[in-house]
Amino acid sequence: MASSSSLRSCSLFLFLILSSIFSLGFSTRTITNYTFSIREATIKDIKLSFERNQLTSRQLVQYYLREIARLNGLLKGIIEVNPDALLQADAADKERKCKVNGSLPNLHGIPILLKDNIATKDKLNTTAGSFALLGSVVPRDAGVVEKLRKAGAIILGKASLSEWANFRSTTATSGFSPRGGQGKNPYVLSATPCGSSSGSAISVAANLVTVSLGTETDGSILCPSSFNSVVGLKPTVGLTSRAGVIPVTPRQDTIGPICRTVSDAVYVLDAIVGFDSNDEATRHASYYIPPGGYKRFLNPYGLKGKRLGIVRNPFFKIAQGLGLGQTFDNHLHTLRRQGVIVVDNLQIANIDVILNVSASGEAVAIVAEFKLSLNA
Numbered sequence: 001m002a003s004s005s006s007l008r009s010c011s012l013f014l015f016l017i018l019s020s021i022f023s024l025g026f027s028t029r030t031i032t033n034y035t036f037s038i039r040e041a042t043i044k045d046i047k048l049s050f051e052r053n054q055l056t057s058r059q060l061v062q063y064y065l066r067e068i069a070r071l072n073g074l075l076k077g078i079i080e081v082n083p084d085a086l087l088q089a090d091a092a093d094k095e096r097k098c099k100v101n102g103s104l105p106n107l108h109g110i111p112i113l114l115k116d117n118i119a120t121k122d123k124l125n126t127t128a129g130s131f132a133l134l135g136s137v138v139p140r141d142a143g144v145v146e147k148l149r150k151a152g153a154i155i156l157g158k159a160s161l162s163e164w165a166n167f168r169s170t171t172a173t174s175g176f177s178p179r180g181g182q183g184k185n186p187y188v189l190s191a192t193p194c195g196s197s198s199g200s201a202i203s204v205a206a207n208l209v210t211v212s213l214g215t216e217t218d219g220s221i222l223c224p225s226s227f228n229s230v231v232g233l234k235p236t237v238g239l240t241s242r243a244g245v246i247p248v249t250p251r252q253d254t255i256g257p258i259c260r261t262v263s264d265a266v267y268v269l270d271a272i273v274g275f276d277s278n279d280e281a282t283r284h285a286s287y288y289i290p291p292g293g294y295k296r297f298l299n300p301y302g303l304k305g306k307r308l309g310i311v312r313n314p315f316f317k318i319a320q321g322l323g324l325g326q327t328f329d330n331h332l333h334t335l336r337r338q339g340v341i342v343v344d345n346l347q348i349a350n351i352d353v354i355l356n357v358s359a360s361g362e363a364v365a366i367v368a369e370f371k372l373s374l375n376a
Ligand SMILES: *[C@@H]1O[C@H](CO)[C@@H](O)[C@H](O)[C@H]1NC(C)=O
Pocket: 033
């Protein structure tokens, strides 16, 4: 969720995130000359190291716990660490021993961090960063968490966020919650990490975890992903279950991955999509999930021949205002070099109304829907 003032700035980063997606997507590794480092490791790297007996989930979790102890006091990307994370790692290591290579799900033994509005029925609290919900007991795991556990992922902890997914007030500070404190952008500590999935993006950017989940109502996955130079993927509403996620509005809320690479985001997406009887919107959306999952479409040359629309108004003006006009055009050159057909200067009718939550009626609608959804 984003307040009206941050909404406009969020939109600017819709295009910036594309640039990070493209640059990260091409960094495929040469497996033949393989030197493994946990720092910055992708799911594919980790999986291979598991199979070669070079790494265990326990070692991976221990690494992240050390990094969290070292950096989280400064970055405040994480509110709670799961006291059972090492136990889950040991269980994954044990299970891997009796399986043949390649037979386990991609997320098996992989640590993941969840935004603090995603419910877990375990020792972790689910509070949206607010003391109001501390000590509350959830009836069950969120639908996406149930799927993650089935895939063998390790729940490493809860990520900080803008309190109540930035629905606390219209003047709240991005990345701040009373329980989490002020999250910091690891690249520029004085700059905003953006929100509301701030901690999810901060933590993968700073290598405090392999992958994470965020939620979005208005830019809350895309904006922090862009600001922290990671890859955010905002699924169509209903593709991922909202059951057990503290709501803003059922017409817009969605849960998606925040990761360091496109491939990692796709592996996480594949694990969390699908039907959940506790969220009716997943029924229809599940018909569109491709057999074999989205990973089938990972392709380092996938941009070739794709038509990509560029909306300069108002985004280019905002970029220019930030001294990023040249950067904007450089990204377009990069896209063209990768074979993209850039359709420049697209105009969106009523763009000023669309970007103004008062004028569009969105503000009134979500305030009403929030009350109903939260009570439910
Ligand atoms: C492997 O990588 C190292 C370090 O980048 C390099 O020095 C070496 O020549 C490479 N070996 C092969 C076989 O490509």
